Amino acid sequence: MVTFSDLFRVREFRYLYPAYALSYFGDQFAGIAVAVLVFDKTGSTLVTAVALAAAFLPSALGPVLGSLADRLPRRGLLIVCDLARAGLVALLAAPGMPVGAAIALLYLAHLFTPPFTGARAALMPEVLDGEAYIRGNGLTNLTHQISQVAGFALGGAAVVLITPVGALLVNAATFALSAALIWRGVRPRPAPAADGTWSPLRDARAGVRYVFGDPWLRACLLLVWLVPAFAFGAEAVAYPLAHELGGGPELAGVIMATIALGYATGALLLTRWTPPAVRDRALLPLAALAGAALLPLFAQPPAAVALALLFCCGIGCSFSTPLNAVFIQRVAPAYRGRAMGVAIAGLTGGQGGGFLLAGWISGLGVPASATVGICGALALAVALACGAAPALRRPALEVTNGSDPPAPPVGTRAATYRRTRGRHG
Template sequence: MRDRTLRQVFAVREYRAVWLADLLSVAGDQLARVALAVLVYGRTGSAAWAAATYALTFLPAIVGGVLLGGLADRFPRREVLAVTDAARAVLVGVMAVPGLPLPALCGLLVVVVLLGAPHTAARGALLPELLPGDLYERGLAVSQITGQTAQVVGFAAGGLLVAAVSPSSALALNAVTFLAAGLLFRFGLARRPRADTTTRTGARDLLAGVVDIAGDPRRRALVVLVWMVGLYVVPEALAAPYADQIDAGPAVVGLLMAADPLGSVLGAWLFVRFV
């Protein structure tokens, strides 16, 4: 029964386009993370700089979710998905230019991560439309497992690519994956009208929501637990300095970064299989 439901998920043509686009962009992102870790540590020799740059691949999303997430409701979601991926392809392409100053590299990285906020919001709102009922839950499970698998492959391949060629080449490949994902969204999804924005959330509503969560011990505990997830990326942020300390190359950097998502893949599979 479970296998038949999973096949039904992939029978939805538009979901297949979203799923493939996600795999491409996730794998490309991991290539870029390995490249940035090796590039920044190679230039500065500083573990702090390498960790700070790695943090920039996550931290701006906190602000972006609040400031830019609403764009997913103001414009048709297909266009939001395609345009944000196209814009990120251009920005990462610029980041791939050899010799780009480190401050410019970090600035472009912040913008790339910020653009992920409306992209994620549009994708999250679109999936329930593509997968009604129980299919939605199965679709989320499939996306979670395959997305983590793409992270493992992206990290491992990124380390090998950086070792064989250069960090700039890995960044250029990330730009190509963003472009391919944008084309999949543009031509693989039907055009839908933008969402109803009559109930658009304002700053006052946002503040009221924060106060409401802070006043509920159960919700507050969930938020704290989610924040603690950020601690799991610390080993990834230190992979490049650690690999240098043990006299290993970029390929080992990729393998060290791949260890975390590999554990997530195994844990998700065990949960789905036995729980």
């Protein structure tokens, strides 16, 4: 079985992993710094929310911007994106920067995130093969969750100690260091073969058609988009739920951290200690657990029980970590950037939509605990519907076309898929 330590025997991964960890951890510093700077200058929660939305809204252009990862050499694209973000974030720290200009720069900086993510996701299966890639993807997802929790906590302290401007400069430095690591440790590769010149809209449409034209990819995306979107809706009503449970802001923070901790725990178990055959069979039941764990909240249980259920919900949602890796492995190399762009757009949109749905339900006067239960019922319904889809259960098809490999089903053993991928990956 491949272990996390085995991954670091691959030279390119030893550079790609810290590059990812540095840039994402620095983003947490920047998020808090931007919120403090904008609110201090304007006193407006709306303007502050507009600024913070920059981290999510540009992802809607993922299918368009992700197509760059299928047209340009991916190593060079990663470096350019990191350097561009380093320069733009550093400009945010300039003295006297008007709020409007700062927000515009922030949105511009985040426009480089979808092509960076697409290029990195497309490059990783070329760096790590087969089961090693699934382990590596699990480790990076685990790092993402830990960075999100620890980064926000340390980011708040950093803003106090080194000021918001200092936190922004730290974020810029992490991007610059990430670019240096990629330049030093990742070998150049040619751009994926592509016909004709780059046309953003045409390439984006081709990527969407490719993903949704494949029954397995389509069912996989719907499962990964919708189950967490509904299940994580609990975070949108964390404070009202904490109030119902007899707590306040501190308990609301614990509620959100508990879900993230459950996800990180599940991701670690699935990608580090679970044999591939067992892991594959567990993915659909875990997706169902993500919704089922929230149903008892209809009964308004005590706080300790509610937190245990939310932890189980997070564990259930961790099914998406290995499934995301299999999704990228399934996609033909020339489409991986665009496929990742489509996936990111749906994930971001789903997260925002789930939050809005939970907020709307709660706004109708439904108690927060019942709102979470409703979100759980919706997540469970999606998991059962997708689990019944023939595309996710049928055996792997025989490969006949190197540009369009078949989809590995959730229950297919990793060794079988490695044999398939070896002919085309």
